[in-house]
Amino acid sequence: MSNKVILVVLDGLNYQVARDCMGYLNGLIEQKKATLYPIQCELPSMSRPLYECILTGVPPVLSGIVNNQIVRLSNEESIFSLAKSQGKVTAAAAYHWVSELYNRAPYDAVRDRFTDDETLNIQHGRFYHWDHYPDEALFLDAESLRQQFNPDFLLIHPMNIDDAGHKHGLDSRQYRNSARAADIYLSNYISTWVDAGYQVMVTSDHGMNDDLSHGGILPEEREVPLFVIGDTFTHAETTVKQTELCGLCCQLLGLEHCKPYAPEMIAL
Template sequence: MLNKVITIVVDGMRYDKGIEALGFIQHLVETNQAALYKVKSELPSLSRPLYEVLLTGTPASMNGITSNLAVRLSSQKSIFHLTQENGLRNATASYYWVSELYNRAPFNYIEDRHQHDESKPIQHGSFYWDDDYPDSHVIMDAEALRKKYDPHFLYIHPMGVDVKGENFGSESKEYREQILKVASLLAQLLPTWISEGYHILITSDHGMSETGNHGGITDGERDVPLFVISPKVEPGVYSEVVPQLAIAPLMCELLNIEPSNKMISYRLPGLKENSIV
């Protein structure tokens, strides 16, 4: 069994709209090939703090990334650090804030657009800074990195759903259409990734309110989906709400590496016994 993980974070995709529009992924759930969970995001329900939550498994009160204005390197060990320290390769196609958290801050638009340095926490990175950089480009940037560098951990972060949500609100045609576009893009690649034995996680950092906001405590802003496609996880729809802090240690388990000592101990419902191989 491969210990390789692809994590897709669809920025700003709330739970109810995500599960309605991700048609092929829901097909995998219905045919017992994937698991579906509801995740309750940490607070504040903002992007930069939740990138840190997803990748380090630590809350804002511990890591200090308390707002989108916290432009500095993380003080915590991320999945990028842990894979690099364990001799594994990693790569990402992400918004530039991810680079600022783990490689260098502030971001240099010329020097940091493409990064390839295996001594850094993020070893292979393709970063964008325009919020409307097409999701299709982000996902294919990531696929190019996967094919060229064969990373054990690939992190993919498209922004289009968040942009449509903030511009038009979560009840808009534009917001739903953007989720459908992401669903179509992923449907082209998921069969290949599955056939090649990857563990695949699809989730979001935060949701979106009807008025196009996030950062607060409402369910629309905090509830996001988590789809897991993995031979280590029993397929099905699970009712237990998963804390967002559990995603980083789950990725460690799927990668067969030890989590950091700051990550919580949590066993995902459906995770098979003796799953580390």
């Protein structure tokens, strides 16, 4: 059984848009190579609090990362810290808030944008600080990290879907087409990742509304997708919580941990 994981967090991707617009991922489902689970994100439905939730399993109101303006290191054990402490190689191509949560805060672009330091929780990082940084470039950054360092855990976190939602809203061609574009980029890599022994999870932090924002309890803000691809997943019918994604990754990585997860999702 493989113990390597790629977690893709497509920022701001609403569940129904993922279901309607992402033809490649849904094609994998039709061929029994992937399963899609609906997830209700934790509250508030905002980015930095939910990065922390996904990567630590702790809801925002308990982690203390309750809005996007809180700039400090996480106080929780994360996938990165657990993996690094147990001898795994960690990497991320992600928005700079991830660096601030798990490596160093505040982010210094000159120091942190290109990170290679085995003493840090995210040992190999390619971080960006522009919401319009092209998803295509971000996936290239991620694949370069994968090929160069062969990480056990790789986080990939592009921002263009969220950026389109903030500019044009949920019910816009720009938002839907950003989701379609991400699906195309994923189609260039997923089979290669699976062949290299990775279990792949594709999810989102939160959705989007027609006010060009998110943060509340509307279904379109809270409902996000989880696609799972790989031979270690059972693809069973079950319910998954956002707070279980961290533990699921830890379990797939073979880490010792105390995080909640859905054991019925993983084949023994």
